[in-house]
Amino acid sequence: xxxxAAVALIFFWVPEDADxxxxxxxxxxxxxxxxxxxxxxxWGAWKGLVHLWKRTPEADLESYVAIHLGVIFGxxxxxxxxxxxxxxxxxxxxxxxxxxVLFLVLFLFYxxxxxxxxxxxxxxxxxxxxxxxxxxxxxxxPVSFLAIRLADDFIHPTVFRxxxxxxxxxxxxxxxxxxxxxxxxxxxxYGIELTSKRLDAxxxxxREALE
Amino acid sequence: xxxxxxxxVALTRKDLLLELRxxxxxxxxxLFVAAALVVFHFALPGDSSxxxxxxxxxxxxxxxxxxxxxRAFAAEREQGLLDGLVLAPCDRSAIWLAKALAMLAFLVLxxxxxxxxxxxxxxxxGWETIAGVALADVGICAVxxxxxxxAAASRARELMLPLLxxxxxxxIVIGGVGASVGPSGGRYLGLLAVYDAIFAIISxxxxxxxxxx
Numbered sequence: 001x002x003x004x005a006a007v008a009l010i011f012f013w014v015p016e017d018a019d020x021x022x023x024x025x026x027x028x029x030x031x032x033x034x035x036x037x038x039x040x041x042x043w044g045a046w047k048g049l050v051h052l053w054k055r056t057p058e059a060d061l062e063s064y065v066a067i068h069l070g071v072i073f074g075x076x077x078x079x080x081x082x083x084x085x086x087x088x089x090x091x092x093x094x095x096x097x098x099x100x101v102l103f104l105v106l107f108l109f110y111x112x113x114x115x116x117x118x119x120x121x122x123x124x125x126x127x128x129x130x131x132x133x134x135x136x137x138x139x140x141x142p143v144s145f146l147a148i149r150l151a152d153d154f155i156h157p158t159v160f161r162x163x164x165x166x167x168x169x170x171x172x173x174x175x176x177x178x179x180x181x182x183x184x185x186x187x188x189x190y191g192i193e194l195t196s197k198r199l200d201a202x203x204x205x206x207r208e209a210l211e
Numbered sequence: 212x213x214x215x216x217x218x219x220v221a222l223t224r225k226d227l228l229l230e231l232r233x234x235x236x237x238x239x240x241x242l243f244v245a246a247a248l249v250v251f252h253f254a255l256p257g258d259s260s261x262x263x264x265x266x267x268x269x270x271x272x273x274x275x276x277x278x279x280x281x282r283a284f285a286a287e288r289e290q291g292l293l294d295g296l297v298l299a300p301c302d303r304s305a306i307w308l309a310k311a312l313a314m315l316a317f318l319v320l321x322x323x324x325x326x327x328x329x330x331x332x333x334x335x336x337g338w339e340t341i342a343g344v345a346l347a348d349v350g351i352c353a354v355x356x357x358x359x360x361x362a363a364a365s366r367a368r369e370l371m372l373p374l375l376x377x378x379x380x381x382x383i384v385i386g387g388v389g390a391s392v393g394p395s396g397g398r399y400l401g402l403l404a405v406y407d408a409i410f411a412i413i414s415x416x417x418x419x420x421x422x423x424x
Contacts, residue, residue: 052417052420105378105381106378108377108378109378109379111374112371112374112375112378115367115371115374116361116362116365116371116374116375119365119366119367119371120364120365120366121366123424124424125364125424128420128421128423128424129361129364129420129421131420132357132361132417132420132421133361133375135413135417136354136379136410136413139409139410139413140378140379140382143382143405143406143409143410144381144382146382146402146405147381147382147385147386147402147406148385150385150386150389150398150399150402
């Protein structure tokens with residue numbers, strides 16, 4: 001419901017951007033999706049840390065599900081970013097948009113996470129390795145960000161400055177609403193996938209017990 | 212502390228001795244980097260700039276390191292030695308440190324050949340490039356050794372390491388190329404130093420979890 005409210009407000013209420021017009025509306029999807037993806041990666045790494053610390057098998061599964069969702073949101077960020085780039089800069093991809101480059105690097109990194117995870121036999125070693133790799137990811141985000149920022153002069157608009165958001169009040173309100181909607185969506189998906197994965201595991205255990 | 216240093220020295224010595232006797236890794240790395248530099252000459256168009264060659268030098272160095280890292284735990288795996296090492300009465304992070312030091316030695320030796328070869332084929336290398344290479348080596352070996360241990364635990368093994376390593380090597384390449392070609396090389400060297408410090412610490416701290424249950 002929050003998602004539909006956000007969508008309605010984005011299309012019908014918020015004033016159009018003076019410079020970019022209608023295409024600027026994708027901002028309300030693109031940026032919140034990107035921030036949600038970061039939140040998922042962070043949550044996955046946190047659960048990995050909890051696993052290494054307390055040795056709880058649930059934390060491993062939670063970490064995996066969070067990163068899985070993070071990758072889905074990451075791909076959506078790349079797609080929306082690419083559409084926006086086409087609309088406002090006229091190209092599908094530009095290397096000088098450092099956020100997009102960072103997401104590409106992260107996408108490759110977390111794809112390798114899945115390759116690694118499915119290439120190791122299930123068990124405590126796999127949980128440990130996945131958790132350590134997830135922790136590397138969350139350290140890689142700021143380091144790559146710093147590196148890419150150093151490397152490029154940019155055309156990516158900087159909306160958030162230390163002095164506060166650089167947009168009108170109504171825009172900022174809708175932006176926050178949209179972000180909250182996506183976070184709720186991510187949390188719901190996280191809950192659903194976790195439940196189904198747990199059901200899966202308990203069904204497998206039952207089947208093994210029956211055999 | 213002394214005990215730890217002794218363990219590291221003993222384990223590093225073991226790796227270097229093994230390489231000295233078997234000569235598995237280092238000759239392959241040397242030959243690879245020389246071949247790569249020759250191939251790059253043909254990959255670059257005739258009138259391309261010196262800057263493009265500098266970028267390719269970094270590609271060559273990263274892939275040469277990868278070639279060595281793929282073999283990092285080969286001896287342990289083939290002989291089933293890793294379990295023995297893990298059971299040995301020493302800190303597990305000492306295994307990582309010793310392996311990373313041995314890898315660093317191989318990589319530095321490969322570069323001692325590669326950099327003069329590069330300056331012979333293409334253009335001279337300045338002190339910024341040498342400093343960048345030295346800093347990058349530390350990061351590559353620290354992260355690469357940990358990832359090699361991870362890859363050794365997977366079914367795909369040799370196939371897995373490049374996939375794991377290359378996304379993590381992006382900041383190294385950015386820093387290295389920036390230090391070699393940019394007007395403000397110092398900032399990029401700083402980036403490499405920060406990368407080394409952060410990733411060396413988390414690799415050192417997390418190695419134990421990778422090799423134990």
